[in-house]
Amino acid sequence: MPGAPGDGTNNQFGGTAENVAMFRYAGSVTMTTQQFAPPPQQRSWAVAAPEGTFTDRADILARIGAVAKADRETAAVVVLTGAAGVGKTAVLHRCAALLRPHFEFAVTADFGPLWPQGGVSLSDALAGMLTELYVDQRWIPATLADRRKRYLSLTEGEKVLVLLDNVHHAAEVLALIPNSRHALVLAASEFSLDDMNVPEESDLAVRADLTPLSGLPEDDAVELLAKICGPARDLGDEGQVRELVGLLGGSPVDLRVAGGRLKTRKTLEVGHLIEELTEELRRAPEEAPRGALGSTNRFDPAYRWLSAPAARMYRLLGALAAPAVPIRIIAAALGVPGEEAGLLADELLRVYLVEELPTGFRLPGAIRRHAHRVARQAADESEAMVEEAVKAWVADAADADYAVNANRLRVTDARRAGREPLCTSSRAAMDWFAANHDALLAVLRTADAGHWDEQTWQLFEAMWPFYSTHKLLHAWREAGALAVKAARRSGPPRVEARIRCYLSRAYVELGEFESAHTELVRARELTEHDEEVKYFASVLDFLGKAKYVEGEFAEALAVYRESLRLHEQIEDRRGIALQSQFVGRCLGELGEHVAALAAFDRADELLADSGDARTLSQIATSRAAVLVALGRDAGAVASLHRAVEIAGALGTVALIDKPLELLADLAHRYGDAEAERTYLRQVCELHDRTGSPRAAEFRRRLDSLTS
Structure with a gap:
């Protein structure tokens, strides 16, 4: 294998033949990047298909279609308002299907899934939409303001359809209007959003079309009810059928529930159903959320059945x-x-x-x-069921956590013996976390509200692999704060310390270093006298990371060396390897390159048979930077090709672009234009595919070589 650990041959190439030998692996890089994200030319269309029983709404669909196709100076906004159940979400999805030929991208945000325990934050909604636009998690900024800037940059001049569901405030719509006159925003809300229109003097001169949405017209409601019941179900007297749809206000949700009952209960007469609903509607309606439209007592008959x-x-x-x-x-x-x-x-x-x-x-x-x-x-019964659901969710999250990395340090094993494993691979586990994150956050909130403290911090610990590699920073911070509170109430000191460490990393990612150090100082106090040294050593690891990110390399080095000493004391082979790697990085930043190279070689040797491809690739890249500083360019090239080879097999974009960039820089230094173009093409492809803000920079550099 090229670039074996410790290959520090000091070769300075000056001729073409030597350059070809030095960069002889450049052509093979293409093989490693084919498996990654879809190319930017592919349209992103993150919208569910419309319901098969969708009926009418022809006037509204025509109006929205006219808005979408009109030539205008700014983005257009249409807000559908109406009571729950009148079909707002269905109209959004139907519009998306009809308008697909007119837009290149469609992105979505739903602000309602976590009701009633808080909602989806605007910042996290933006993160989700950036992901739908193929922006890799590494390139999603930490702050709401920066995320919005990135969103506006990506949507500039593009034909973008934005679907926003369960909107509560006008600000949620205004912040997500794309930077394009070709864009259309369709939002749905149970609230009136009277403050939706932007003042004329605003830089964002968008006038929203506020469109109240009521129930279906009588004929269309009758048609929908017939579709739901099917041709085999005789509904009887047409007058009673019309009375029923009128009683339900033409609400598609109510019609589906009523139709479902009629379809499954062949002996249920429409007249009897009318009597049931009339009785329920005579009762005082349940109070809806403040400002929302509609109540829910009309579902009582279906529930009792x-x-x-x-x-x-x-x-x-x-x-x-x-x-x-x-x-x-x-x-x-x-x-x-x-x-x-x-x-x-x-x-x-x-x-x-x-x-x-x-x-x-x-x-x-x-x-x-x-x-x-x-x-x-039925509060007592419900609480007992919810507690069991929370425990099951925690066990599933723990299964996924172990599938990602079975060997990382934890304070507990929350898996349930005898259950079928949830995931069988690291990639499947990470996909599961991504698909279920909103549900897991809701479960964590539920566990906190129920004072199920052990489940609260166990779930947060299990979610560490996901949070540590994704940019849902505000959700991470919220979940961590709840878990710290729970650990403080119920867990031994090492539990609280571990949870504080996880939370500290969120603060580091957000640039809130004072808060990060507050958590880490307390974690250090909680573990420095722990009989199991590994927990204190791990706290030092987190502290070293915070110092390193702040650019305090000397302080980070001192902390990492202390952590390394403790791992050596307990003979933790993996811990020794990881801390050696971090020591090497700090030494490299401080200019102690020979010592840094020795540290990397030690880490590489200890992990050689571990199967930890991620860390091995990172070590190879870090070693290459040190070899370049030492003038050992041939060894650096070999080490970088090793990093690319490992990362390519792992399928991790985040590990492959940096070594390719360094290879392009080295090829440029040696005047090997062919190798530089090869590397830069791969760099451009990866940055384009992942929505990197540096994509244009590398594209200009490549163009300058080919012009």
């Missing part, structure tokens, strides 16, 4: 503030086998009280509030 086990599942979903709940969590919470839980879900699906998503089962907005109300009415 459910079998007792299905009604229990419905209450469970209402008590869980999560965007979707997997069937294995439902089964664990109800204490039933998975097959039985699946049958209960089928019963709820047949009457349209739940929706099935790839990540689990979800209650539609208006129904979710009803389910939350009936769950509160």
Whole structure:
């Protein structure tokens, strides 16, 4: 293998033949980058398909279509307002399907999944939208202001469709308007958003079209009800059918629930259903959230019709503030086998009280509030079920955590013996964390509210692999603060220290170093007398990282050396290797290159048989920078090719661009234009694919070589 550890041959090439030998692996780099993210030319269309039973709304669809196709000076904004259940989300998705030929990109944000325990922050919504635009997590800025600047830069002049659901405030819409006159923003809200229009003197001169959305017209409502019930179901007297859809206000959600009951209960007459609903609507309506439109008591008849086990599942979903709940969590919470839980879900699906998503089962907005109300009415039972659901979720997160890295230091093993493993690979586990993050944050909030302290900090610890590699910094900070509070109440000192360390890294990523050091000082106090030295050594590791990021390399070196000494004391081979790597980085920054190279070689040797490809690739890149400083360029090139080879096999974009950049720089120094172009093409491709803000910089450099 080229560039074996310690290859520090001091070769200074001056001729073409030697340059070819030095960069002889340049042509093979192409093979390592084919497996990564979609190219920027591919359209991002992160929108679910519309419902198959969608009916009418022709006037609104036509109006929105005209707005989308019109020539205008600024982005257009259309806000659909109306009570829960009138079909706002369905209209958004139908519009996206109809308008797809007119836009290159469609991005989405839903501010409602975590109701009623807080919502999705605007900053995290922007992070999600940047991800949908193929921006790698490394390039997503930490602050809301910088994320918005990046969003505006990426959308400048582009044909972008933005779908915003469950909006609560006008600011959520205004902050997400793209920087393009070709853009269209479609937002849906239960709130009036009277302050939506931007003042004329604003730099963002957008006038919003506020469009109230009511129930379907009578004929269309009758058509939708017939579609739901199917041709085999005779609904009887047409006058009664029209009376029923009028009673329901033409609400698509209500019509689906009523139609589901009529379809599954062949003996239920429309007249009897009208009597049930009329009785419910005579009652005082439940108070809706302040400023929202509509109430939920109209779902009582459908709820009372459910079998007792299905009604229990419905209450469970209402008590869980999560965007979707997997069937294995439902089964664990109800204490039933998975097959039985699946049958209960089928019963709820047949009457349209739940929706099935790839990540689990979800209650539609208006129904979710009803389910939350009936769950509160059975508070003791609901609390017990929710606690079991939280424990099951923690166990799943722990499974995923171990799939990412079974050997990292933890203060507990929250996995459940006898359960089928959730993930079988690191990549699958990280995908699971990404798909379920909003649900996990909701679960963590639920655990905190229920004072289930052990589950709170265990879940946060299990989420460390995801948070440490993604940029959901505000969610990370919130989750960490809740976990620290729980650990302080319930855990031994080492638990609190460990959780504070995880939280400190979020502060470091946010640039809030004072807060980071507050957490780390307390963590150090909690572990410096711990009989298990590894916990104190780990605190020093986190402290060294904070110092290193701040640019205080001498202080970071002292901390890392102390951590290294402790790992040597307990003969922790992996710990010794990692701390040696960090010591080497600090020495390199301080100009002590020979000592740095020795530290890297020690780390590499200790990890040679570990299978830790990520760390081995990072060591190879760090060693190369030191070899360049020592004038050992041939060894640096070999080490960089080794880093690329390892990272390519791992499929990690974050590890491959830096060595390629260094290789391009070295090729430029030696005047090898062919090798430099080869490396720069790969660098440009990776930066383009990952939405890097440096993409244009490297593209200009490549163009200068080919012009």
